[in-house]
Every structure is written in structure tokens, then in C-alpha cells.
Amino acid sequence: MTQPPGIRTILAAKQGGRCCYCGDRLLSTTARWKKAIHPKAQTIEHLQRKADGGSGHPDNKALACHECNNGRGSIDWLTYKSIKMGELAA
Numbered sequence: 001m002t003q004p005p006g007i008r009t010i011l012a013a014k015q016g017g018r019c020c021y022c023g024d025r026l027l028s029t030t031a032r033w034k035k036a037i038h039p040k041a042q043t044i045e046h047l048q049r050k051a052d053g054g055s056g057h058p059d060n061k062a063l064a065c066h067e068c069n070n071g072r073g074s075i076d077w078l079t080y081k082s083i084k085m086g087e088l089a090a
């Protein structure tokens with residue numbers, strides 16, 4: 001269950017450095033904004049939540065901005081993406 005090295009690099013390349021939900025450009029994890037984590041700082045997101053039985057496999061991971069990761073709650077990731085992309089009313 002060890003995380004392979006470079007997962008962030010792999011995902012960043014796959015996603016073009018953009019959030020998997022809102023499509024905004026992601027900043028590095030260490031970006032700080034007003035002494036807090038920047039809303040667009042990259043985070044590792046589990047597409048299927050671990051609470052729902054999602055695995056730690058790289059296929060279940062994506063990069064999301066801090067803002068989206070925080071705002072998702074228990075919503076299914078595909079539904080959440082549609083909301084963030086403006087295809088569904090929140």
C-alpha cells in the first residue's frame with residue numbers, strides 16, 4: 001500500500017496541471033495565501049471516497065484544488081464535477 005513516488009507529477013501531467021473539478025490551474029502545495037492554504041493549492045483527491053470503499057490506487061486519485069476538495073463533502077465526484085463545471089445547479 002505504499003504510494004508510488006511521483007504520483008503528483010504523474011497526475012499533474014495527466015490533468016495538464018489543472019483541478020479535476022473546476023479546471024483552474026493548480027498552485028504548488030506550499031502556496032500560501034493570507035497565511036492560509038491557497039484556495040487553488042493542489043491536493044490529492046480520492047475520487048471514490050475512502051469512506052465509500054475507495055482504494056488508494058493511483059486510478060482512484062486525482063489532483064483537485066483545496067477549494068474543491070473542501071467543498072465536495074459527500075457528493076459523488078462525477079456529480080460534483082458537473083456542478084463545478086456549471087452543468088448542474090448546485
Ligand SMILES: [Zn+2]
Nearest residue numbers: 019022065068
Ligand atoms: Zn477546483
